[in-house]
Amino acid sequence: MLDDFFTRALVAGVGVALVAGPLGCFIIWRRMAYFGDTLSHAALLGVALSLLLEVNTTLAVGAVSIVIAVMLLSLRRSETLSSDAILGLLSHSALALGLVSLAFMTWVRVDLLGLLFGDILAVTKLDIAMIYVGGGFVLAVLLLVWRRLFAATVSPDLAAGEGLKPERAELIFMLLTAVVIAISLKIIGALLITALLIIPAAAARRLSATPEQMAILAAIAGAASVVAGLYSSLNYDTPSGPSIVVAAMVLFIVSLVPGGILVRRNRTNIQGDRS
Amino acid sequence: MTASKMQLVQLDRAGIRKGGNWLVRGVDLSVSEREIVTLIGPNGSGKSTTAKMALGILKPSEGSAFRGKGLKVGYVPQKLTIDWTLPLSVGRFMRLTNPLSDADCRQALEQTGAGHLLNAEMRTLSGGEMQRVMLARAIARSPDLLVLDEPVQGVDYAGEIAIYDLISEIRNTMGCGILMISHDLHVVMAAADQVICLNGHVCCRGTPSDVSKSDQYHALFGARAGAGLAVYQHHHDHVHLPDGQVRHADGTICSDCPGEHHEHAHEDQQANTGMTDAR
Numbered sequence: 359m360l361d362d363f364f365t366r367a368l369v370a371g372v373g374v375a376l377v378a379g380p381l382g383c384f385i386i387w388r389r390m391a392y393f394g395d396t397l398s399h400a401a402l403l404g405v406a407l408s409l410l411l412e413v414n415t416t417l418a419v420g421a422v423s424i425v426i427a428v429m430l431l432s433l434r435r436s437e438t439l440s441s442d443a444i445l446g447l448l449s450h451s452a453l454a455l456g457l458v459s460l461a462f463m464t465w466v467r468v469d470l471l472g473l474l475f476g477d478i479l480a481v482t483k484l485d486i487a488m489i490y491v492g493g494g495f496v497l498a499v500l501l502l503v504w505r506r507l508f509a510a511t512v513s514p515d516l517a518a519g520e521g522l523k524p525e526r527a528e529l530i531f532m533l534l535t536a537v538v539i540a541i542s543l544k545i546i547g548a549l550l551i552t553a554l555l556i557i558p559a560a561a562a563r564r565l566s567a568t569p570e571q572m573a574i575l576a577a578i579a580g581a582a583s584v585v586a587g588l589y590s591s592l593n594y595d596t597p598s599g600p601s602i603v604v605a606a607m608v609l610f611i612v613s614l615v616p617g618g619i620l621v622r623r624n625r626t627n628i629q630g631d632r633s
Numbered sequence: 634m635t636a637s638k639m640q641l642v643q644l645d646r647a648g649i650r651k652g653g654n655w656l657v658r659g660v661d662l663s664v665s666e667r668e669i670v671t672l673i674g675p676n677g678s679g680k681s682t683t684a685k686m687a688l689g690i691l692k693p694s695e696g697s698a699f700r701g702k703g704l705k706v707g708y709v710p711q712k713l714t715i716d717w718t719l720p721l722s723v724g725r726f727m728r729l730t731n732p733l734s735d736a737d738c739r740q741a742l743e744q745t746g747a748g749h750l751l752n753a754e755m756r757t758l759s760g761g762e763m764q765r766v767m768l769a770r771a772i773a774r775s776p777d778l779l780v781l782d783e784p785v786q787g788v789d790y791a792g793e794i795a796i797y798d799l800i801s802e803i804r805n806t807m808g809c810g811i812l813m814i815s816h817d818l819h820v821v822m823a824a825a826d827q828v829i830c831l832n833g834h835v836c837c838r839g840t841p842s843d844v845s846k847s848d849q850y851h852a853l854f855g856a857r858a859g860a861g862l863a864v865y866q867h868h869h870d871h872v873h874l875p876d877g878q879v880r881h882a883d884g885t886i887c888s889d890c891p892g893e894h895h896e897h898a899h900e901d902q903q904a905n906t907g908m909t910d911a912r
Contacts, residue, residue: 386718509729519688519708520730566720
């Protein structure tokens with residue numbers, strides 16, 4: 359079954375989406391969209407390193423993402439620059455370093471477009487294995503730290519005061535994000551990984567009453583976007599990553615439509631709270 | 634637990650420095666079982682910072698903080714904002730840091746007068762409702778130590794008295810220690826075993842009766858015990874004067890307290906001058 363490249367892409371993409379959905383909810387709740395962007399830009403540096411050292415791409419990308427995440431945490435503790443400035447610095451430095459080192463390696467020809475936007479032709483059985491092992495690991499750990507991570511998201515002070523050690527939960531969460539970005543690089547591309555994290559979660563928001571519901575719905579929405587996106591990529595010969603993101607965007611817009619009135623009411627509620 | 638009083642949390646000459654400034658320093662504080670300790674003081678006097686040191690959220694830059702092993706804390710932070718992106722009902726919020734049965738959840742909410750809010754969205758709560766829900770959540774954990782950072786802010790006056798009564802009732806029934814922060818001097822006093830007045834350092838401390846020896850305090854406690862209207866009258870004053878008024882009340886206590894206060898006499902004078910200017 360996995361001999362067909364398209365089936366491989368489907369299986370891989372759905373696996374990635376199932377993990378990205380719940381994790382993406384936390385990205386949205388914690389306002390860390392730019393953090394996801396930073397890690398995915400840094401993925402390009404990981405690709406360059408993997409070519410240079412001739413190691414597995416996913417492993418190299420994961421390692422670079424983890425290093426960037428840890429650097430971010432320690433830079434933020436030193437309280438020199440604001441969080442978003444640090445992110446911008448790391449993000450673009452890593453991206454530029456990656457591109458420069460790729461250019462130096464004249465002996466390798468890299469499909470830059472594939473790296474940036476995903477390439478379903480490139481998905482191997484090994485990739486699928488890594489996605490399901492890595493993704494299963496991420497989901498298991500996420501389930502394990504769910505309560506403390508969620509408490510730390512609602513209020514870090516409250517979580518710390520009641521002994522839930524929010525810094526540790528935050529570090530674990532960042533590492534999980536790094537793993538997800540590493541395993542989604544091939545299917546969706548470095549530039550658009552954050553979209554697979556954020557858009558399905560955003561589409562799930564309006565339809566959910568509890569955080570757990572939102573996480574599950576985000577996983578389903580992500581998987582649906584992958585299926586729809588990959589089929590259109592096959593039919594219209596469009597790059598796979600952008601097609602998946604467009605499908606997710608359509609889902610998000612659909613999630614807005616029936617709740618149009620609801621949205622307006624929520625807005626006034628928020629304004630009412632703040633006044 | 635033993636019959637003798639067990640120390641739950643203790644600060645020893647503890648202080649926090651941030652960006653070269655001392656937010657608060659030299660704080661000695663301890664809370665035992667069945668004890669209510671109240672921190673009072675003007676804005677920016679280090680009340681919340683002190684509570685956070687006691688909780689272990691902040692690590693003291695000098696001195697030390699001790700917490701009993703396996704201490705179960707219920708914490709009501711000063712402020713909690715729930716982002717729109719978070720679908721969070723009151724019922725789910727009650728289970729934020731620990732699992733909880735439906736019955737316990739409902740009972741805790743009813744104790745704080747928030748039973749009807751069980752299925753409400755956290756975002757839609759008013760300030761007073763939020764306080765009641767946060768207090769209910771902290772109680773429902775059946776903690777050894779309750780830390781309440783201005784638990785009645787935004788609560789209407791009748792509710793405020795009810796919540797203070799509830800807090801002392803909780804102490805009696807659950808036997809937990811309570812560390813409470815308040816800017817409302819008059820109501821807090823009655824239930825507290827110890828009152829610590831902060832203004833960047835410990836200004837004065839003592840039992841409510843020690844602290845309330847001043848005529849002004851005596852009047853306040855009389856009002857607390859008396860008819861609702863008299864209490865309300867005072868509360869009205871507090872609300873409508875600039876917060877310098879609260880500081881002034883502190884200043885008065887301080888001038889009646891010998892010992893610790895004199896070490897910092899000049900600083901207090903400075904602070905007092907500042908307050909006069911503000912008014």
